[in-house]
Amino acid sequence: MNRNIIQPLAAAALLSLSGAAHASSDEAWKQLAADVEAKCKKAAVSIEKPSATVDPFGSSHYGLALVTGKPKGAKGLIAQICVYDKQKKTVEIGSELDAKQLGLAPAK
DSSP: OOHHHHHHHHHHHHHHHHHHHHHSOHHHHHHHHHHHHHHHHHHOTTEEEEEEEEOSSOOSSEEEEEEEEEETTSOSOEEEEEEEETTTTEEEEOOOEETTTTTOSOOO
């Protein structure tokens, strides 16, 4: 392939990908975020009253959230990464991460 065409093709690809985020309505993004939040909170079975912070757009294939809260039956604060498959509308949740190590909790 001609080297002179690689940069324009790459720029065009990036522009078309960035336009995809703007193509959806605000209501659709809000609905996606609400579904990600609800399903991620439900999946966080080891957290009492989980709180989810949702990436407003996620990636092209996945919704993303960070779920935090008090671990059931223990003290402290933990976090779990939650990944929502936009096509299947299912979630997977990662293992417990110490919120202090992530810089999410104030040091004593």
